[in-house]
Amino acid sequence: MDTFISNSPEETFALGRRWAAELRPGWIVGLIGDLGTGKTQLVKGIAAGLGIPGTVTSPTFALHREHDNGSLPLTHIDLYRLESQQEIVGAGLEHYLTTPDGVTAAEWFERWLGGDWQPGQALPESARPGAGHVLRLVIFSEEGETKRKITYEDFGH
Ligand SMILES: Nc1ncnc2c1ncn2[C@@H]1O[C@H](COP(=O)(O)OP(=O)(O)O)[C@@H](O)[C@H]1O
Ligand SMILES: [Mg+2]
Structure with missing residues (x-):
């Protein structure tokens, strides 16, 4: 577990840009x-680091948004309005959260982990990344x- 202290929106942006250089196809950023x-x-x-042009906005109403114009395909997901793993699966998002082809960045990832999960605990088996996939779990406060x-x-390394 690593900790980064950000003192400005620009520093958080720069962290994402640095991470983009480490990301590989099949990674999930939760x-x-x-x-x-x-x-x-x-x-x-992250999008800027992948060379994706234009502005990335929260896909709250679209659930997910695909950016296929960078060095890796980026799927940006917002799980805010989905209450449970069952609803997330029902919305067709499981593939992006466990075995993506490109990179997935998923906001409100706690929806996928379930209401009982707390930081520091093991991942629920049903929410683990697929074999060969890596989940970078990120907690903001x-x-x-x-x-x-x-x-x-990182899980699944
Ligand atoms: N250190 C920081 N890192 C990121 N955002 C910050 C920071 N300090 C202030 N902010 C502000 O907090 C807000 C974060 O918004 P956003 O990234 O949309 O959050 P979320 O997606 O978690 O709801 C922005 O208005 C941003 O300017
Ligand atoms: Mg957001």
Whole structure:
């Protein structure tokens, strides 16, 4: 588990841009944290690092948005309005969360892990990445007006 302290939106963006250089096809970036903690800001940085032109916005109403114009395909998902793993599967999103072909960045990933899951616990078996896939689980918390604590851990390496 690693911790990054961000002191500005720009620093969170820059973290995402650096991560883009490490990401490989089949990786899932699972983003957990309250509204306004910087999940979308980090995804914007990832998109920029992958060379995806234009503005990346939260796909709240579309559930997922595909960006196929970067160095890797990026699927940006927002699970906010889906209440359970069953609903997520029903919406056809399981593939993106467990065995994506490109890179998935999923906001409100706690919806996928289920209501009983707490940071520090093992992943529920039903929510684990598929063989050969890596989940980078990222937890955001607001420490001040522009200060965010971002902890992350890779599963499935
Ligand atoms: N250190 C920081 N990192 C990221 N966002 C920050 C930071 N400090 C302030 N902010 C602000 O917090 C908000 C984060 O928004 P957003 O990335 O959409 O959050 P989320 O997707 O988690 O709801 C933005 O308005 C941004 O300007
Ligand atoms: Mg968001």
